[in-house]
Amino acid sequence: MPAKKAAQFEITFAPLTEEREAVACFLVAPDLEFSSTGRKANEKAGGGLEKAAKAAEFTGKPKSTLEVLAPHGLKEQRVILIGTGKIADVSEDDWVLLGGTAMGQILSRKTRAASIVAEVPGEDGEVNSAELAANLAFGAQLRNYNFRKYLSKSQKEDGEDQQADGLEQLVIHTADPKKAEKAYARLKGVAEGVHFARDLVNEPANALGPVEFAERAQTLEDVGVKVEVLDVADLEKLKMGALLGVAQGSVRPARVVVMRWQGGKKDAAPLAFIGKGVVFDTGGISMKPAQGMEDMKGDMGGAACVVGLMHALAARKAKVNAVGIIGCVENMPSGTAQRPGDIVRSMSGQTIEVLNTDAEGRLVLADVLWYAQDRFKPKLLIDLATLTGAIMVALGKEYAGLYSNSEDLADSLLAASKQTGEKVWRMPLDKAYDKMIDSKNADVKNLGGRWAGACTAAQFIQRFVKDKATPWAHIDLAGTAMDAPRNAINPSWGSGWGVRLLDRFVANEHEK
Numbered sequence: 001m002p003a004k005k006a007a008q009f010e011i012t013f014a015p016l017t018e019e020r021e022a023v024a025c026f027l028v029a030p031d032l033e034f035s036s037t038g039r040k041a042n043e044k045a046g047g048g049l050e051k052a053a054k055a056a057e058f059t060g061k062p063k064s065t066l067e068v069l070a071p072h073g074l075k076e077q078r079v080i081l082i083g084t085g086k087i088a089d090v091s092e093d094d095w096v097l098l099g100g101t102a103m104g105q106i107l108s109r110k111t112r113a114a115s116i117v118a119e120v121p122g123e124d125g126e127v128n129s130a131e132l133a134a135n136l137a138f139g140a141q142l143r144n145y146n147f148r149k150y151l152s153k154s155q156k157e158d159g160e161d162q163q164a165d166g167l168e169q170l171v172i173h174t175a176d177p178k179k180a181e182k183a184y185a186r187l188k189g190v191a192e193g194v195h196f197a198r199d200l201v202n203e204p205a206n207a208l209g210p211v212e213f214a215e216r217a218q219t220l221e222d223v224g225v226k227v228e229v230l231d232v233a234d235l236e237k238l239k240m241g242a243l244l245g246v247a248q249g250s251v252r253p254a255r256v257v258v259m260r261w262q263g264g265k266k267d268a269a270p271l272a273f274i275g276k277g278v279v280f281d282t283g284g285i286s287m288k289p290a291q292g293m294e295d296m297k298g299d300m301g302g303a304a305c306v307v308g309l310m311h312a313l314a315a316r317k318a319k320v321n322a323v324g325i326i327g328c329v330e331n332m333p334s335g336t337a338q339r340p341g342d343i344v345r346s347m348s349g350q351t352i353e354v355l356n357t358d359a360e361g362r363l364v365l366a367d368v369l370w371y372a373q374d375r376f377k378p379k380l381l382i383d384l385a386t387l388t389g390a391i392m393v394a395l396g397k398e399y400a401g402l403y404s405n406s407e408d409l410a411d412s413l414l415a416a417s418k419q420t421g422e423k424v425w426r427m428p429l430d431k432a433y434d435k436m437i438d439s440k441n442a443d444v445k446n447l448g449g450r451w452a453g454a455c456t457a458a459q460f461i462q463r464f465v466k467d468k469a470t471p472w473a474h475i476d477l478a479g480t481a482m483d484a485p486r487n488a489i490n491p492s493w494g495s496g497w498g499v500r501l502l503d504r505f506v507a508n509e510h511e512k
Contacts, residue, residue, distance in 0.1 A: 009144060011137050011170045011184070013177035020115040021171055022077040025102040028053070028060040029084050029121035037117050037173070041079070045071045053081060060121070061085060062094070063101045063488065080105045087122060093421040095132055099139025100488035107144065107167060114167060116140065118174040133174035134183035140170055141191040142489035147202040189223075189315025190503050194496035197301075197308030201482055201494025205280035205297040210247070210328035213279055213300065214255040217307050217326070223314040230256040240367040242346040243327050246360040249284055249337025250330040256368060259310045259324040263317060264510075270321040271510060272378035273310075273502065274368050276361045276385035277303030277328035284331045284357030285339055298494060299361070301481025302384035303328065305498035312503045319511045323376050327368040331360045343442045347371060348464055353442035361387045362446060362457055366464045373466040380409060380471040383461065384498055386478040390453030391427075397479040399425040400497070403458035406471035412509050413473060413501070419508075422501035424475065433459040 016037050026038040032053055034042055042049040048071045053059075058066040062085030071079050082102050084090055090098075099116070106114040118133035144167070174180045200208065200216065208216070214229045221227050232253045235244055240256075247254035257277075260270070278299040282288060288296070303326035310324040338344075342354045347367045354363070365383055372378060391401040402424040404410040410426055417424045433455045436448035444463055448456025458474045465472045480497040484490070 009167060009170070011141060011172065013133060013137075013172050013174055013180045013184070015177060016117065016119060016173050016175055018173060020076060020117070020173065021111070021113040023080065023106055023109055023111045023114040024076045024078070025080045025082050025105065025114070025116045027084050027098070027117065027119065027121055028081045029087055030060040032060060033121045035117065035119035035121045037119050038121065041074060045073045048072050049079060049081065058083070063098065065101065065105055067105070078109060084121060087120060087127070092135060092419060095135040096139035096142070097421070097488045099136035100143035101139075102136065103140035103143035103170070104488060104491075106170070111167060113169045113171065115171045115173055118172050118180070129175040130179035130183045133172045133180035134187055137170070137172050137180075137184045138187040138191060139489050141188065142194060143491065145195055145198060145492055147199065147492060147494070150204075186316040190312040190500060192315055193308035193312030193499045193503070196311050197304040197496035197499050198492045198494045200304035200307060201298045201301050201496070202492065203297070205330070208297075209252040209279055209330060210255045210277070211253065213277060213303070213326075213328045214257045217257045217259060220259055220307070220310055220314065223311060224261070225310050225314045226260040226262070228258040230258065238347055238371065239345070240347045240371070241344045242352055242363040243329060243367040245338045245342065245344040245354065246278070246284075246331055246363050247329040249334045250332040252330045255328045256371070257326050257328065259307070261310060261313050261318065261320075261322045263313065263319050264321040268321050269379040270323045270376055271506065272372045272376060272381050273306045273322065273324045274365060274372055274381065274383040275303035275306035275324070275326040276300065276364055276383075276387065277326040278361055278364065279328060279330050281331045281358070281360065282333060284360060285333050285337050286356045286358040287333060288358060295482060298482030299386050300328070301386045301477055301494070301497070304494070304496070305384050305477070305481070305502070308496055308499040309502050312499055313506065318506060320506055322506070323372065323378065325368050325372050327364040329364060331357070346464070347374075348466070350444060350463065351442040353439040353445040355445050355447040359446045359457070361385050362460045365461055369461065369464045370466060373470065378470070380406075381465065382473045382475065382502065384475045384477055386481050387476045388454040388457050388478055390457075391476040392479040394427070394454060395425055395479060397484045399423045400480045401425060401427045401454055401458075401476040402473060403427050403429055403455075403462075403476075404471070404473040405429065405462065405465065405468065406473070409471040409473050413505055416501050416505040416508055420500040420504050422480070422497055424501070427458070428455060429459060429462060430455070
């Protein structure tokens, strides 16, 4: 018997008065303050929901949950109470996380359909009901992710796929379903972009080399992104010696992918997003230790973010011109590999002394960043890279490091960070770091020594900002793109970090 395919998941919106599914979630504030619909359900249950909550000492603390089984007087088989905390303290991102919390509870139960009642507990009129419903749906969609494509254990003995029994429909009950659906339409595209980025980071390197990465990026044409793939011959003509030097040790050829979304005025300069796409990083001749090397399949987290962002912008029809460019290479040791001490010439003409072949991401970015400026004359530049372990020593896995030559750009990214919960911390650029990467044998060296490794890496990249007046930001997401702390909306090893941050940045600053 052939395996059944996993059911297609769908989020829909319905009136508060519509009958709920067998599994239903209600929001509850401290002191067991229910929403209007929740109070009616509790009354219909003869006070059973409140009684169960008191017995379990559930008080409505943030993201706390309680399941009430087969409540008397209600058609629901399971009612799940979700604690909101004090409503005045709940931010937009908190509502998204609450949607993820509800979805996590739903997914742990075997059900094909479920409901979330998107109604604020109490009488707080400050929360827009349509936006509340959309944010809860957004959080639920972000949480509804898994990466199981290589798990043969998902097949039952009779050949049926266990995932076929999964959730098919989530109904968000709200005061104005049409407005909520319109508000969610934009967020759905962003969630798809996050999932796209997660898929890329989670893929094993044997399945996702530079060529395969480029092919996956080409699927963005389905949502209206123009995609161009540059092969080795193209890169040689462009004299991308830094990027090609990293790739020369692998039998898998390098690729640079150019993705363009034209949603703004025809002649408006685009925003440029550049991503490091090292599909696997052994360290090259400067070999990494064996322990943990398997995680280096995620060394393309910056490029994955750029691809996910371009999907998000196109899917929600963002009113902006944007270009995403990723440099895809594999860093391997071999008889043809780059050696410590080699000197390469970058596309900019600057020569680089390679003291450590494991400081390869900055070489890739040097050429791709220059290409973006040379060809597109962008309004601003933002590069993203899983660049240094040093940034994790400084910030752990909670924050990405932010470097910028522009106060306005940095402030805008920090504001978007606070709104989305994808946290960045401003780090310093300084002439002292510049001196640390001066070379006696070339224009610059790719290593600044033991101290301030993340800062000297950022300072290196800044040397390839062609026009110093162009606003530029570098985001080192080594700690956040892979194996970051799981939370209510991210159950995945590959987090898809940065897609929401940059999408919000674009919406805030460039679509007004």
